[in-house]
Amino acid sequence: MPGWYARSFDSVRGTSTVSQSLQGRTIAVFGVANKRSIAWAIAQRMQEAGAQLAITYQNERLKQEADELIATLPNAQAFQCDVSRDEEITRLFEALKERYGKLDGLVHSIAFASAEDLKAGFVDTSREGFRIALEISAYSLVALARAASPLMTGGGSIMTMTYYGAEKVVPKYNVMGVAKAALEACVRYLAYDLGTNNIRVNAISAGPIKTLAARGISGFGEMLKEQSERAPLRRNVDVNEVAATAVFLASDAGSGITGETIYVDCGYNIMGF
Ligand code: NAP
Numbered sequence: 441m442p443g444w445y446a447r448s449f450d451s452v453r454g455t456s457t458v459s460q461s462l463q464g465r466t467i468a469v470f471g472v473a474n475k476r477s478i479a480w481a482i483a484q485r486m487q488e489a490g491a492q493l494a495i496t497y498q499n500e501r502l503k504q505e506a507d508e509l510i511a512t513l514p515n516a517q518a519f520q521c522d523v524s525r526d527e528e529i530t531r532l533f534e535a536l537k538e539r540y541g542k543l544d545g546l547v548h549s550i551a552f553a554s555a556e557d558l559k560a561g562f563v564d565t566s567r568e569g570f571r572i573a574l575e576i577s578a579y580s581l582v583a584l585a586r587a588a589s590p591l592m593t594g595g596g597s598i599m600t601m602t603y604y605g606a607e608k609v610v611p612k613y614n615v616m617g618v619a620k621a622a623l624e625a626c627v628r629y630l631a632y633d634l635g636t637n638n639i640r641v642n643a644i645s646a647g648p649i650k651t652l653a654a655r656g657i658s659g660f661g662e663m664l665k666e667q668s669e670r671a672p673l674r675r676n677v678d679v680n681e682v683a684a685t686a687v688f689l690a691s692d693a694g695s696g697i698t699g700e701t702i703y704v705d706c707g708y709n710i711m712g713f
Contacts, residue, residue: 463490471549479549485683523580552576577619595638631699640698647677647705672707
């Protein structure tokens with residue numbers, strides 16, 4: 441039984457003081473493009489919960505904007521990493537090891553598909569478009585988990601962002617749906633491999649949220665409207681609700697959960713009609 445569990449759960453009285461604090465934890469966050477990014481809300485809520493953050497941006501072109509944004513968050517530092525380049529991943533984790541010594545969490549909030557592949561029919565997906573979407577949106581989780589796990593010497597929590605289009609057809613989500621299906625399978629296989637080191641791996645399946653990536657999906661406005669009308673809560677999810685779930689998963693409160701896809705979608709996924 442892990443030490444924290446014995447300390448925080450009194451089996452005689454049945455009371456629990458399991459904490460959602462991230463005090464003293466270091467977490468790497470991938471996928472902050474701007475203030476609207478889901479990763480930015482997660483970074484803010486994690487920082488409020490006490491975490492020290494390493495936040496990455498993709499390339500030199502985005503450096504200035506990312507640096508300015510990340511500088512507004514206390515206890516956060518910016519690093520560059522394009523997840524399609526193995527050498528950049530290696531360099532990043534060497535820098536993280538040198539700067540922090542260990543890691544307690546990793547947030548993967550990254551996806552990419554070419555604009556044409558999100559407009560035409562799925563049947564027209566090109567070989568190259570398929571490869572890029574799967575590589576950036578799914579394989580990158582495997583590459584990051586492999587690089588991060590040696591730094592998670594005290595256990596850890598890795599999480600990624602997925603969407604319902606992984607399991608049901610969402611017209612125009614196309615190859616991204618296939619990439620998310622692969623991503624969710626990667627979560628389960630990684631959870632099995634890394635569980636022996638007390639590293640948990642989970643996916644958060646968020647309802648639609650207006651972000652830069654979402655704007656690339658044709659008919660996104662319709663998705664928002666449909667979701668808000670049909671979801672049991674009769675509204676769209678707020679990005680801070682997604683971020684709160686990320687904090688929970690990174691904390692001791694989430695310590696028994698691994699390999700799961702957790703829906704934060706106002707219940708939309710339970711509906712049949
Ligand atoms: P976003 O702000 O555009 O974030 C997507 C991020 O992926 C950007 O920071 C982007 O960086 C990064 N990225 C793409 N290619 C990269 C690469 N090669 N190396 C490093 N970073 C790369 O949009 P978001 O909506 O917050 O998306 C975050 C995650 O949530 C995605 O996995 C998305 O599929 C998922 N999600 C979103 C919704 C939604 O409705 N918004 C719902 C469910 C799940 P650059 O901008 O610098 O390219």
